[in-house]
Amino acid sequence: MADILTFQDAITDSSKYSKRHLLLGNGFSIACRADIFHYESLFGQADFSAIPEARRVFEALGTQDFEEAIRALESGAKILPCYIPEYSSAVDQMSTHAETLKDLLVSTIAGSHPVNPSSVDEARFWACRKFLSYFIGNNFNNGGHVFTLNYDLLLYWTLMNEGNPFAENPVDLKKNDSFGNDEDNPFADYVVWQGETAAHSANIYFLHGALHLFDSGSELQKYTWARSGERLVDQARSAIEQGKFPLFVAEGTSTQKKNKIRHNAYLYQGYKVLTSNAQTGSHCFFIFGHSLAQNDDHILTRLARGKFKKLYVSIYGNPDSDTNKTIIQRANELAGQRHERYPLSIAFYDAATAKVWGENDGR
Structure with missing residues (x-):
């Protein structure tokens, strides 16, 4: 049986690397609201x-x-x-x-989504910000990235929710997603992707798109609650009626997903940034809430063929369960794909000890 670290032990062990990066799977959302986010697509x-x-x-x-x-x-x-x-x-x-x-x-x-941020308890957002701070927190000066494969708004809401500004220990996060004002319409209800040049300083990437990202044809727009004051369902209906669609990578296979990513500038930029960091030997990666299923091999292969030295993979529940045995096997297979000059070490950590959404998550 594989040794399972606590999340804090994994963080301590990873302190020898210059940057930590985080890849989020659907378990991130399930841990918050299992009643809603147990879905495939x-x-x-x-x-x-x-x-x-x-x-x-x-x-x-x-x-x-x-x-x-x-x-x-x-x-x-x-x-x-x-x-x-x-x-x-x-x-x-x-x-x-x-x-x-x-x-x-x-x-x-x-x-299949909470109506608005108030649907999630404030304490959960605070706990999640603390979790994210190990990767993109200003206090840790880590300079890492957060990559998510989820299209829901939980990560976006967490990044926007700064909690009590008078708190003794505020959680200060870097949260540049490379979206900004539309220069032709600076007071619009949305912001737009600023392109590849601006994306070099970004540290948040929605690798498979997201509910708040809409393709207008000429630009990629990000809808914000702060600017519009409208519920997601109302914004989505209005956008779709105008011929705009949420940017989703909804295809069933890894090859289909990769093809869609390569044909969208924003998605491909995120893919390239993940690949670039995977090729940096002094970095490490954490995966939280992902089964390492083959339909995401277009992402996982980038990690397997990289040069970073250590990958920390979350395990939820009994390590001897069939699901976790498969995850452990898949993680070791990723390490097996590495070139012998750049060996990849795999460590597993207990997802529950990360307390991503607080002491009692929603699974």
């Missing part, structure tokens, strides 16, 4: 019972990406009359299903 949560034909569109396209399916239906409705003019009923149905999918996307988002 938005596609898996969506109810297609009223439009089974639309579900088959996803299957035909080989995707779980709502935007791809919606655009395919809209394009098909325009093209079909050119070839089969008498199929007007099919055209109408395709157009209707495209609009229904937009509503379904919004309702699924709303149904």
Whole structure:
């Protein structure tokens, strides 16, 4: 059986490295609200019972990406009359299903996410900020990065929630995500990605997109509660009606995910930053709440083929459970992919001892 460290022991052990980086998986969200975040994807949560034909569109396209399916239906409705003019009923149905999918996307988002930050207790945010401070805290002067594979807003809300400004020991975090004012519309309800040059100083990356990131076609917009005062569901509905879609990497396989990442400047920038840090021998990485499943090999392979010396992987519950045995095996397989000149050491730590959301998390 693998030796399991406490989180604090892992942090102490990692102090010999110049930077710590953190990769978050879905266990980060589950630890906060297991009643909501035990899901595989938005596609898996969506109810297609009223439009089974639309579900088959996803299957035909080989995707779980709502935007791809919606655009395919809209394009098909325009093209079909050119070839089969008498199929007007099919055209109408395709157009209707495209609009229904937009509503379904919004309702699924709303149904699988807390309505607003007040849905999470303030003490949980404080605990989470303390956890993040080991990687991006000004007090630790670590200069690390946080990479998340989750598309929910919990990380974003935590970064924005600075708690009591009069607290004796405030948790001061670096939280540059490379978004800023739109120079053409500085008072807009959103901010925009400033591009690759500005991203060099960023330390927060949503590697698979997020609910608050919308592709307008000409720019990537980040919607903020502070600027709009609107609930996510209302912002999402308005954006989708305008032809903007949440930036998600929702595909089922690692190869499909990698292809989407490579075709989006923001996602690819995050991928390159993770790769660059993995290639730095004096750094180390922590993984929290990830099963090391093969559908994320496009990310995990970057770690396996890097040069950093140590990877700390969280284990939740009994190390001898089937799930944890698989995680331990997968972690050792990652180490086995390393070039012999740059060996990778693996350590496992007890996820519960990290107290990411306080003494009693929501699992």
